[in-house]
Amino acid sequence: MDKLLVIRHIKVEGANAIAGLTWGFPSMTSFLGLTHALQRKVQTKVSERLALNGCAVICHSSQVQSHSNNMSRENYFALTRNPLTKDGSTAPFNEEGKMRMDISLLIKLYGPTPPEIEDTLVEFIEEALLASRVAGGAVLSIDEIELITDIGAINRERSTRKSFLRKLLPGFALISRDDVLQDHIQKSQKAPLDAFLDFSIRKMSSKGKGDKAEWTTNRLEYTGWLKPIMVGYQGISDVYEAGQVEHVRDRSCPVQFVESIYSLGQWISPHRIDDLKHLFWHQEYQASNALYLCKNDYQPDTPILLNDETNQTIEEK
Amino acid sequence: MANLSDKIRDYIDSRKQDRLDKFDKDTQKGVKAASAENVAAYEMERAALRVSEEDRFKPANWLSDAASRAKQLQLVTHALKFTHSDAKGTSLFAKASVSSALPFVSTSILETPKIDVVGNAAALDVGKLLLLEQDDGKLLVNFIQQDDMSPFEPLAESKEQLVDWLAGFKLAVTAKDPSSHKLAKQLYWPIDGNYHLLLPLYATSLSQEVFERVQHARFSEEQKEARAARRTEKMSELVTIEFPDVAVQAFGGTKPQNISQLNSGRGGRSFLLSSAPPTWQSQEKPPLKVKSIFRGPFSRKVYGHLIGLKKFLVANLNKRSVWEIRAERARRIDDIVDQLVAYGASVRSFPAGWSSHPDCHLPLHQKLWLDPNRRAFDKEFEDEFDKKEWQGLVAADFSRFLNAELEKNSDIATGDVEFVQWKVLTAQELRLVQDDVKGAF
Numbered sequence: 001m002d003k004l005l006v007i008r009h010i011k012v013e014g015a016n017a018i019a020g021l022t023w024g025f026p027s028m029t030s031f032l033g034l035t036h037a038l039q040r041k042v043q044t045k046v047s048e049r050l051a052l053n054g055c056a057v058i059c060h061s062s063q064v065q066s067h068s069n070n071m072s073r074e075n076y077f078a079l080t081r082n083p084l085t086k087d088g089s090t091a092p093f094n095e096e097g098k099m100r101m102d103i104s105l106l107i108k109l110y111g112p113t114p115p116e117i118e119d120t121l122v123e124f125i126e127e128a129l130l131a132s133r134v135a136g137g138a139v140l141s142i143d144e145i146e147l148i149t150d151i152g153a154i155n156r157e158r159s160t161r162k163s164f165l166r167k168l169l170p171g172f173a174l175i176s177r178d179d180v181l182q183d184h185i186q187k188s189q190k191a192p193l194d195a196f197l198d199f200s201i202r203k204m205s206s207k208g209k210g211d212k213a214e215w216t217t218n219r220l221e222y223t224g225w226l227k228p229i230m231v232g233y234q235g236i237s238d239v240y241e242a243g244q245v246e247h248v249r250d251r252s253c254p255v256q257f258v259e260s261i262y263s264l265g266q267w268i269s270p271h272r273i274d275d276l277k278h279l280f281w282h283q284e285y286q287a288s289n290a291l292y293l294c295k296n297d298y299q300p301d302t303p304i305l306l307n308d309e310t311n312q313t314i315e316e317k
Numbered sequence: 318m319a320n321l322s323d324k325i326r327d328y329i330d331s332r333k334q335d336r337l338d339k340f341d342k343d344t345q346k347g348v349k350a351a352s353a354e355n356v357a358a359y360e361m362e363r364a365a366l367r368v369s370e371e372d373r374f375k376p377a378n379w380l381s382d383a384a385s386r387a388k389q390l391q392l393v394t395h396a397l398k399f400t401h402s403d404a405k406g407t408s409l410f411a412k413a414s415v416s417s418a419l420p421f422v423s424t425s426i427l428e429t430p431k432i433d434v435v436g437n438a439a440a441l442d443v444g445k446l447l448l449l450e451q452d453d454g455k456l457l458v459n460f461i462q463q464d465d466m467s468p469f470e471p472l473a474e475s476k477e478q479l480v481d482w483l484a485g486f487k488l489a490v491t492a493k494d495p496s497s498h499k500l501a502k503q504l505y506w507p508i509d510g511n512y513h514l515l516l517p518l519y520a521t522s523l524s525q526e527v528f529e530r531v532q533h534a535r536f537s538e539e540q541k542e543a544r545a546a547r548r549t550e551k552m553s554e555l556v557t558i559e560f561p562d563v564a565v566q567a568f569g570g571t572k573p574q575n576i577s578q579l580n581s582g583r584g585g586r587s588f589l590l591s592s593a594p595p596t597w598q599s600q601e602k603p604p605l606k607v608k609s610i611f612r613g614p615f616s617r618k619v620y621g622h623l624i625g626l627k628k629f630l631v632a633n634l635n636k637r638s639v640w641e642i643r644a645e646r647a648r649r650i651d652d653i654v655d656q657l658v659a660y661g662a663s664v665r666s667f668p669a670g671w672s673s674h675p676d677c678h679l680p681l682h683q684k685l686w687l688d689p690n691r692r693a694f695d696k697e698f699e700d701e702f703d704k705k706e707w708q709g710l711v712a713a714d715f716s717r718f719l720n721a722e723l724e725k726n727s728d729i730a731t732g733d734v735e736f737v738q739w740k741v742l743t744a745q746e747l748r749l750v751q752d753d754v755k756g757a758f
Contacts, residue, residue, distance in 0.1 A: 023564045024593025059594045075564035092402050169662035172594045178420040192426040200590040204557045213552040227592040234423045236411035246496035253512045259520045261423040267594040269655040285508045292506050
């Protein structure tokens with residue numbers, strides 16, 4: 001990791017709030033798609049030698065345009081009225097979930113950025129972003145864009161890293177927790193789907209207490225804001241050669257039918273991160289498994305408390 | 318133990334019965350309407366017609382007809398029309414996946430996915446036939462996919478017929494000439510300087526599984542009983558299950574059957590699971606009318622965390638303080654400190670000077686921490702701020718708050734060694750809080 005674009009507080013209106021079987025935040029594929037689209041623009045307009053690859057998302061605030069009725073405890077999306085068809089009947093449309101969000105993006109940048117192009121690059125990124133769709137929504141404003149040319153210097157020292165990350169508060173960064181899902185499937189011996197759904201369920205059970213019973217919530221043994229997230233696509237057909245599939249937007253590249261795949265993610269407070277690389281997601285294609293993945297390098301670490309000093313204190317007591 | 322051949326026969330018989338009942342009812346009207354001299358002729362004609370109707374339902378005849386109609390529908394696990402009801406193109410029956418050892422959730426983790434039917438609603442009877450199930454859960458369609466016609470053999474009149482049927486039924490599970498559509502989703506995925514074009518299809522089988530579980534949690538007798546026990550605070554062997562944050566996505570409007578058969582069964586609804594980040598925007602107002610943020614505004618935010626922490630400490634009170642326990646405890650405190658840091662950051666986003674409101678009863682050091690930008694137009698405030706005493710005071714407030722919370726629990730506050738250690742840990746942790754408070758600007 002050498003350089004970093006820090007884009008603070010992008011306010012987006014009308015972003016897509018549905019990702020496959022999940023709702024409440026756009027899927028990671030949107031942000032990696034945006035990163036790639038920016039790279040294409042940068043390479044044609046600024047410098048062919050620059051690459052944008054990998055991105056981190058911090059959400060400061062978000063609001064899905066939905067309402068719930070207290071009876072059934074379900075949420076419904078606020079829908080748009082669409083123009084009538086030419087014979088005056090209601091046009092068929094599909095329910096879409098929309099949301100407002102205020103996010104910051106960190107985008108990894110590779111390639112030479114001599115001082116004379118630094119300002120150009122930052123200005124260009126701002127213009128390009130304002131004209132882009134972010135997860136299908138329109139960009140209302142961007143607070144600030146900063147180019148950090150030596151990310152290593154920030155990442156090495158705990159204090160500089162902390163102060164860098166603290167500027168991203170209040171907010172939560174999305175990271176992947178495949179490890180928790182794996183662990184839970186193993187320990188619970190449940191079918192994978194049931195283990196996965198445990199993170200979206202509230203279970204309560206009773207304990208005898210005198211002549212009454214006390215009902216308490218059974219919490220899973222995992223801490224943190226763990227949520228199901230969509231992490232990419234799985235091929236469900238062969239890969240067709242270019243031009244073999246009818247009615248596609250591009251007859252010059254291979255085509256594959258896919259379905260969305262899911263795993264667990266966690267929203268964590270960014271100032272808890274021990275290494276900046278834990279925040280980043282990137283795209284990966286695994287041909288052997290027909291997987292199109294958004295991968296994140298998060299490694300659960302030992303909490304800061306467990307340094308030698310603490311251990312000694314405990315041994316002495 | 319009925320085998321599949323018998324089930325096919327029974328299925329055709331039941332179709333025949335329905336059809337004949339309808340025929341009798343319809344023609345009964347004709348008999349009544351016919352004038353007296355025509356009745357006999359009419360009855361003759363009616364009987365002849367009835368025979369030809371019956372003939373249609375001879376298994377071999379019906380199956381030949383069904384095989385020829387099978388192409389009008391498709392048995393699928395992934396359907397296109399969920400993307401847009403006017404989209405026309407390929408829907409798929411996904412092959413069993415490559416490897417289920419991957420830590421991802423998709424249709425491939427289902428051992429026996431529920432199969433959906435899309436296509437011409439007039440051919441749905443063929444769909445039902447193909448979904449007939451053997452006692453071990455194997456479906457008729459699975460035989461077709463494996464080119465195994467054994468269930469049909471007793472019903473066929475010739476080898477040729479079996480071959481024709483197989484070819485016909487196969488069309489319901491093979492994607493003919495793959496195609497997408499302008500209303501379908503099509504997206505690029507970069508691969509080493511080139512691209513693949515991905516065509517996502519809606520995983521209706523997976524959606525069905527989630528749907529059934531949510532419905533079970535809501536409407537099953539077992540869950541009703543469990544919830545009744547909870548309401549009346551009675552003991553129960555059962556566990557109540559709730560999906561607290563689901564959203565509903567509807568497909569097909571008033572005609573869910575236009576999308577697919579399973580969608581029709583779901584009443585056009587499917588459930589979405591929440592992946593939303595924790596929210597802070599519930600804080601529409603700064604913390605006014607309270608004497609400390611640790612009495613209300615902040616303590617409410619971490620109520621759940623505190624309960625969890627106390628439970629954890631009580632559960633592990635008398636165990637040797639092994640590394641795992643310490644690590645978990647530290648993690649839980651980390652979470653609470655996170656919340657404090659984030660709370661501070663979110664209050665600081667209110668307009669500078671909010672703490673000068675007459676209703677703000679916070680102690681000065683909390684004001685300095687939560688409204689630093691007031692320094693710009695309040696000299697006295699700035700001087701206090703620069704003394705930096707407030708940092709230690711905020712950290713001490715937090716420490717007292719945490720300890721008071723834990724001491725409420727007599728089990729933890731037995732003055733045992735654990736608690737002493739615990740205070741040491743808290744103090745350590747608070748040095749970090751102080752870091753955060755210091756570094757907030």
